[in-house]
Amino acid sequence: MSVLGVGPDLDTERAEGAAAALRSTSAVRERAQQLLRRARDGESRWFSVDDDALQTAAAEVADVTTARYPDLSIPFHSRWRHFEAGGVDRWAELDARLAGLDAPARARAMIDLAVVSVLLDAGAGPDWQYHEEPSGQSFTRSEGLGVASWHAFLGGLFSSDAAHPLRVDAAGLHALSADRLAEAFQVGPANPLVGLEGRMLVLRRLGEALDAQPEVFGPQGRPGGLFDVLVQPGADLPGATVAAHDILSQLLLTLSGIWPAGNAIGTHLLGDCWRHEAVRGPGLTDGWMPFHKLSQWLSYSLLEPFQWVGVQVVGLDALTGLPEYRNGGLLLDTGVLRLLDPAWAARSWTVDDEVVVEWRALTVALLDELAPLVRARLGVDADRMPLACVLEGGTWAAGRALAQRARGGLPPLSIVSDGTVF
Structure with a gap:
């Protein structure tokens, strides 16, 4: 069915433009401020x-x-803080295992880790915990999810190549089962994790998105391909720069389809973007309140992998709370x-x-x-x-x-x- 009596090509163009307009933190902020002004006026x-x-x-x-x-x-507020839980220097082990790689390869591995860990980071519920054998400590909530995903990554859970465990690739995600993920996160009747199936669905969809976009994620379908898209090949390291919002934009452009919410304008999936009757905007964006929370949490968590290999990240405050x-x-x-x-x-x-x-x-x-x-x-x-x-x-x-x-x-x-x- 066409919109406002116009043809299907124009409908598609309008839907694509509307979805693109909602994939920015300026849209998040402007619409959030609308609702704040309204609440201050006593209209909420x-x-x-x-x-x-x-x-x-x-x-x-x-x-x-x-x-x-x-x-x-x-x-920075990022996933890397959760990897430091319990005062354990886990970074030293990863750094040692990546020591033989050049800077872009180290960055790709760190991006792989951050992406999969953030996508597994949502409310764990009050009854779940992860026991870390080497430190003898147990962790709950975000710290527990972070430590569990760290060990799953180092153990090669997300890689299709046993000879190269420190990566996430499309084939590895396709082969991953809910049972293996549950085992890695120590989930059982006495240790229930909220939303395990939802997390598994997101990882499956991540694998599909990585597979479908080799121009971004390379022939192996690795999240770390974002480094090569955002930093010009052959750029001098240190010395290269990347804008924080460019990281977010690339994530929203390539990975919006992985979220199972189903919110869409036409065929264009919006991800973490929801209806609110009081939000005003032009055309097909009217009534939509975008957030992109996990995508922004992921963007915050990718700042350091870029910085650690010598890339300067600029425009930090373009991202929202x-x-x-x-x-x-x-x-x-x-x-x-x-x-x-x-x-x-x-x-x-x-x-x-x-x-x-x-x-x-x-x-x-x-x-x-x-x-x-x-x-x-x-x-x-x-x-x-x-x-x-x-x-x-x-x-x-x-x-x-x-x-x-x-x-x-x-x-x-x-x-x-x-x-x-x-």
């Missing part, structure tokens, strides 16, 4: 906003930041956001419910306002403490700490997750 069906409480939230974040990083030498339940929980638990009906906190919601879409949008917009307040309390500027470091210092850890104090770690809103958004 779900939330009120207390601007005075932003200083309370900033104080919580500043206190947590100085406790975690007393010298304010704060790394992450709209997930730790950052969003910080805003609810400090009173910046209040549910218009407190009884909603006792209900379970799905990711496409309007209250969840709006909560996530308000989180994005308010993190942009919170960041300068945190910097002011710590006496640093945005050059020293970009948003990626505010998140790490930071908002995520403060949200987790508040949730632990208030509800034993549970978020303030209960979201039914398939393991592919939260």
Whole structure:
């Protein structure tokens, strides 16, 4: 069926243009700010906003930041922090095993690891843990998922070539079974992991996307092919540059189809992009609120692999704060956001419910306002403490700490997750 009575070619062109317009952080920010202005005007069906409480939230974040990083030498918020869980120097082992490779090959391996680990990183649920034999430690939630995926990668779980275990390739993902993934993550009746099937579906779709785009991911279908697309072959290392948003754009262009949500304009899959009746935009973008949370989390997690081989990453603050339940929980638990009906906190919601879409949008917009307040309390500027470091210092850890104090770690809103958004 054609749109507005125009022909199918023009319909396809419009749908493609609309999907492309939603694949940018400028669209995320502009639409999130729409919903924040509306909530401040008292027009939200779900939330009120207390601007005075932003200083309370900033104080919580500043206190947590100085406790975690007393010298304010704060790394980026990324998957690599979870690989450091328990104070174990896991990086040294990987670095030693990659030592014989040139810089691009090392970068490809690190990108492979970051991509597959981030795609496996969603809410684990309260009852799952991973026991790491070498350290004798057990880890839960994001740290546990990070450590488990680290060992799965080093063990060659995602590679099709036993002689080259330190990689992720399409054939390896095609051959991966849910049983093998469950075994690697120590999942069983007494150790249940939320959303295992959803994670497995994303990995299968990742394999299909890698296979279908050899011009990006190479003949073996490796996520690390992104390095060669974003850094000109033969570029001097160190000395090359890449923009943070270019990393995100490439991920959204090539991997949007892996998300099982099914949100689409025409045949163009949108990924982490949801309907909200109050969001305005031109043409076919009207009513859509984009987030691209996992894609942005992945972008943050790819900054260091580029930097570690000498590529300068610029434009860090083009990426947004992450709209997930730790950052969003910080805003609810400090009173910046209040549910218009407190009884909603006792209900379970799905990711496409309007209250969840709006909560996530308000989180994005308010993190942009919170960041300068945190910097002011710590006496640093945005050059020293970009948003990626505010998140790490930071908002995520403060949200987790508040949730632990208030509800034993549970978020303030209960979201039914398939393991592919939260």
